[in-house]
Amino acid sequence: MSRRVVRQSKFRHVFGQVAKADQAYEDIRVSKVTWDSSFCAVNPKFLAIIVEAGGGGAFIVLPLAKTGRVDKNYPLVTGHTAPVLDIDWCPHNDNVIASASDDTTVMVWQIPDYTPMRNITEPIITLEGHSKRVGILSWHPTARNVLLSAGGDNVIIIWNVGTGEVLLSLEDMHPDIIHSVCWNSNGSLLVTTCKDKTLRIIDPRKGQVVAERFAAHEGMRPMRAVFTRQGHIFTTGFTRMSQRELGLWDPNNFEEPVALQEMDTSNGVLLPFYDPDSSIIYLCGKGDSSIRYFEITDEPPFVHYLNTFSSKEPQRGVGFMPKRGLDVSKCEIARFYKLHERKCEPIIMTVPRKSDLFQDDLYPDTPGPEPALEADEWLSGQDAEPVLISLRDGYMPPKHRELRVTKRNILDARPPTGPRRSQSASDSPLSQHTLETLLEEIKALREQVQAQEQRITALENMLCELVDGTD
Secondary structure, X not given: OOOOOOOOOOOOOOEEEEOOHHHOEEOOOEOOOOOOOOOEEEOOXXXXXXXXXXXXXXXXXEEOOOOEEOOOOOOOEEEEOOOEEEEEEOOOOOOEEEEEEOOOEEEEEEOOOOOOOOOEOOOOEEEEOOOOOEEEEEEOOOEOOEEEEEEOOOOEEEEEOOOOEEEEEEOOOOOOOXXXXXXXXXXXXXXXXXXXXXXXXXXXXXXXXXEEEEOOOOOOOOOEEEEOOOOOEEEEEEOOOOOEEEEEEEOOEOOOOOEEEEOOOOOOOEEEEEEOOOOEEEEEEOOOOEEEEEEEOOOOOOEEEEEEEEOXXXXXXXXXXXXXXXXXXXOEEEEEEEEOOOEEEEEEEEOOOOOXXXXXXXXXXXXXXXXXXXXXXXXXXXXXXXXXXXXXXXXXXXXXXXXXXOOOOOOOOOOOOOOOOOEEOOOOOOOHHHHHHHHHHHHHHHHHHHHHHHHHHHHHHHHHHHHHHHO
C-alpha cells in the first residue's frame, strides 16, 4: 500500500486574517462605477480609494495610520471631469499617484505628507493623448517616471511623466477593448489581454507583438494576465460554459498550456495579484467574498492550490500592499485592503512561525524605491532588473520627495508623432500653482491658530469668572 507524499512547501499553511475592527477605515463612499479595476491602491505610506463624487471623478488618499471613521468632509483628490477608473502609486516615489478617467485624461498627483486643508485640485501634470476613456494604468517597474496608460480607443501610450512627453504609442495592435496590461520584472515586455480573446506579448520599444495565443480561455468574458518571475504567464478567464478558469503558459510554446484548471461558476472577473518573492498568486473576484491563493512551482501540476480566505461580505475592490510595506516581525507575507460598500478593511496573510527572529527564507531581497534606469536610458534600449533592498531591519519610507516636471523646449524638438503633447501644470521645479497652494495652506493654518487662541482666551475668561464667583 503506497503512502501519499505531501508536497513540501513553506507556504502550505499560509492563513488570512481580518485586521481588528479599529484598524479598518470606515464611512468611505466607494465608487459604484461599472469597471473591472481594483478601485484601490496602497503603498507603505498611503491608502487611495476611488470614491463616489458628484460632478466629476475623485479619489481619497489616507495616511495608513488614519484608521477608524473618516470625516465626511475629509479632502479628496478632485480634478477629473468624469469618473476615475483606475489609480496606481508610483513605485519609485510614495507621494506620487496617477489617476485615469472616463474624461480621456491621465493626471499625476503629488500627495503631501501632511493632511491637506481642502481638496487637492491641481495635478502636477495632465497627460492628454487618448480619444476615449482611459481605464488602465501601470508604472514601469524599473525606469523613473515612465507610465503606461491604455484606453477605450484600443491604444497603449507610454509616457515620460518627468517631461509630459509621449515616449511610445502602440496603436495598431489591439482591434478591440484592452482588458489588462502587465509589465515583466525588468519592464522589457508587456503582456496584454483583449476583447478579441487574444493573449499578446509585446516588445513596446520595437512596437512588435513577439508572441500571441488566441482563446487562451474560450469564454467571452474578460481575461487577465500577469508575468511570473520564471517568465511564464499566468491567466484567469472563463470556459465556453462560463466556468472560471486559470492557466499557466510558456511564451516560447503557446500551443499547449503548462497548466489549466477549472474553478467555479461565478461571473466575477478574477483579479490576479502576484508576489514574485514567494511565487504565490492571489485571486480576488469582484463580488466574491473570498481570496484564493496558489503557489506556482516547477513541479507538476505547476499551480498548487494552497487555501481560501473566506468572509461574509463581498469585495467591491482590493488593494495589494508592496512587500516593503509589510510587518516582517509577524511573518506577514501579503496584505490586502478589501473594499466594502462603506469601508475598507485590511486582510493579513501570515506564515505561522514560532521564532521571533527575521525569517530570511520568507523575505528575500525585494524591489525598493530606487529606479534602476532613467526614462531615456530605457527608451534607448537598456534593461535593468529592479534595485533590491533587504527587509531584515524593516522598511522606513523615505521623506517626501517632489516630482519635478520639466517640459522640453518645443522649439528645439521636432513635433512628436501620434497623440498630442500634454499640458504640464508646472513649467519649473517650483511652479506658480505650487506657491499658491503653499500660501493658501499657510493662510488656513494661521486662521486655525487664531481661532484656537480666541477659544483659549474665552475659556480663560470663563475660568476667571468661576474662580471669582467661588471667592
